[in-house]
Amino acid sequence: MLEFQELTVKEGARLRPYYETCDYRLCEYSLGVKLMWRDYLHPWFTEAAGCLIIRNCIEGQYVFDYPILGPEGDAGAALAAIEQYCGDKELPLVLSVVPEDKASQLVLRYPRVTVISERPWKDYLYHTEDLAQFAGRRYSGQRNHINKFRRDYPDAAFVALTDPNDPRLTAFWTDYEAEFHKTGPLAKQELALAQEMFSLLDTGWFCAGGMLAEGRLVAVSLAEKCGGTLVNHIEKALYSHAGAYPAIVQAFAACCGDGCDWINREDDARDKGLRTSKLQYLPAALGGKVRLQVGTELDILKRVPSLKTERLPLTALRPSDRDAYNALCLDDDRNRWWGYDYRTGLGDKPLTEDYFLDAAKADFAARRAVNFAVRLKGKLIGEVVLYRPDFRGGFEQGCRIAPEYAGHGYGTEAFAAAADWALYHLGLQRVVAKCFKENEASRRMLSSCMRPNGEDDTYYYFEKLV
CATH class of the missing domain: 3.40.630.30 (Gcn5-related N-acetyltransferase (GNAT))
Incomplete structure (x- = not known):
């Protein structure tokens, strides 16, 4: 995962080569703007895929610049790293001050995206020769x-x-x-x-x-x-x-x-006098900037839907599920295969009786994830979770079943139903999953309804495509 560090004057010599060759023609893609307005932008940076990646924090929200390419930079790979970072950190993906000529490819990259382009954001661009000579009748006032x-x-x-x-x-x-x-x-x-x-x-x-x-x-x-x-x-x-x-x-x-x-004489900061002055020098172009707020397919859901398999209803979690859901979430022996320790998210907060239900509710409210309660004769026996979006039509899916209900195929049945719903009703392009190599039961479950997609020292990876 990307690791960012604060952009300060001390890092200028390291970062300046990226900006020195950057041809985006916008003022935000300069070291000077990052340093001059650092108390507003709060810029942090990292390097990945041969690119400089800038993460700003403006009014409490993280927004990313379009990647700045180095000599062998790969903008697509850098964007993928940003997408993974936001998915892992459960952050909205917002690309800010994107050069206008990059916007069309990003609109095609992201299935659900809101595009904003405001007039006050535009930079005033002049031909160097025009300002150096002020030639012709149009510049008679300046002369x-x-x-x-x-x-x-x-x-x-x-x-x-x-x-x-x-x-x-x-x-x-x-x-x-x-x-x-x-x-x-x-x-x-x-x-x-x-x-x-x-x-x-x-x-x-x-x-x-x-x-x-x-x-x-x-x-x-x-x-x-x-x-x-x-x-x-x-x-x-x-x-x-x-x-x-x-x-x-x-x-x-x-x-x-x-x-x-x-x-580039930068933007006019919404100041009428500045705009008048900059226009008097007759810009040859206005450098447009686009903000892309990337959503996910979960944004279309008004509520958690209900699904039905041959034996199992899958529904939203209910207040009456609290005890059974807490037992499922607190089963450390079982959840070592889940790949997430609730204590990480809990931090210094007290563990309340409603903590897990509230967390699932908050995740859906932010459309970060959707949790399905797996039921047998009305009782919660497990859950299937669609989470960690890749912002390009994909989500990861996980499933866990209470130990007393293991061995009956309930996990396989629920997992397959949720994956099919995600692909054919929610409209995803792919569902991915992984399991620890030691977890043979999960490997069999995933193999039954997904195709293998590689492995590393820790996990087997699977995917299901439309």
């Missing part, structure tokens, strides 16, 4: 502002910034804060984070520059090259120096945009 700026400050010049301790930067932030009139918490936070990003200039991950006029910085910019796109994280200019903003935009594109066909 006029720059010409006035250069008339007012004939000594104005663009300079590269490489030293985080450059005293000119310190002076710029002092001047900028004196003119900064936005009072919103997000604007103030963004300003503080922008200053923090300039402290990373000596890492070599970013390129930065400023516009000097009369010996002091009046505008600064910091960006990151990701594939063929220059992702511009920070653009600031003193309000008192009219024309400094378009001047830094043009000079930065001309001096730092080499090797990049595109400049």
